[in-house]
Amino acid sequence: DAGVIQSPRHEVTEMGQEVTLRCKPISGHNSLFWYRQTMMRGLELLIYFNNNVPIDDSGMPEDRFSAKMPNASFSTLKIQPSEPRDSAVYFCASSLNRVGGEQYFGPGTRLTVT
Amino acid sequence: AQSVTQLDSQVPVFEEAPVELRCNYSSSVSVYLFWYVQYPNQGLQLLLKYLSGSTLVKGINGFEAEFNKSQTSFHLRKPSVHISDTAEYFCAVSDWGSSNTGKLIFGQGTTLQVKP
Numbered sequence: 001d002a003g004v005i006q007s008p009r010h011e012v013t014e015m016g017q018e019v020t021l022r023c024k025p026i027s028g029h030n031s032l033f034w035y036r037q038t039m040m041r042g043l044e045l046l047i048y049f050n051n052n053v054p055i056d057d058s059g060m061p062e063d064r065f066s067a068k069m070p071n072a073s074f075s076t077l078k079i080q081p082s083e084p085r086d087s088a089v090y091f092c093a094s095s096l097n098r099v100g101g102e103q104y105f106g107p108g109t110r111l112t113v114t
Numbered sequence: 115a116q117s118v119t120q121l122d123s124q125v126p127v128f129e130e131a132p133v134e135l136r137c138n139y140s141s142s143v144s145v146y147l148f149w150y151v152q153y154p155n156q157g158l159q160l161l162l163k164y165l166s167g168s169t170l171v172k173g174i175n176g177f178e179a180e181f182n183k184s185q186t187s188f189h190l191r192k193p194s195v196h197i198s199d200t201a202e203y204f205c206a207v208s209d210w211g212s213s214n215t216g217k218l219i220f221g222q223g224t225t226l227q228v229k230p
Contacts, residue, residue, distance in 0.1 A: 100165040105157035
């Protein structure tokens with residue numbers, strides 16, 4: 001199994017530009033999670049999906065952030081417009097929705113907004 | 115609501131010494147606990163998990179953790195650490211029973227610094 005795949009691995013963009021992060025979960029997993037990690041705030045859950053349906057987006061910092069999961073094998077996290085304070089590492093994780101199911105993390109996308 | 119507290123933000127230790135990383139949890143439903151490790155510039159990977167049964171759980175790389183219900187703790191231990199164990203360690207509790215969606219509640223992380 002290839003594990004959770006994220007692209008791009010690194011993204012450098014200018015303030016005001018649109019940024020799209022992509023995630024392919026492990027085949028057969030039905031829950032998908034987007035996290036953001038910074039030195040200041042640690043690991044934060046932004047949004048998660050179950051069977052492609054968003055369950056809780058209360059962690060999304062503001063309306064500039066949006067996430068979609070059009071099918072079981074693909075999800076995007078979009079930031080429009082981006083700001084320097086969005087600079088962070090963004091992780092995608094997937095899991096089987098079952099008792100005690102662990103999450104499998106992707107390698108992350110390091111986003112730098114200048 | 116579930117919560118996790120990792121009592122130490124940084125733990126410095128010399129190579130080959132034992133280490134304990136502390137984790138306390140709060141949960142009003144069935145308890146499922148996890149420890150993850152994050153090496154520099156990588157994603158999190160599972161070290162071990164407790165679902166039920168024996169309170170002593172063994173994981174990868176020689177780590178083990180003990181579930182203590184009365185003290186609501188799930189401390190991680192290793193009898194002899196290596197330089198390669200330098201990483202950030204996260205304790206997590208499952209939100210199952212509250213949301214039934216596989217959501218995990220993570221602690222703030224503990225940085226283990228192994229010195230030669």
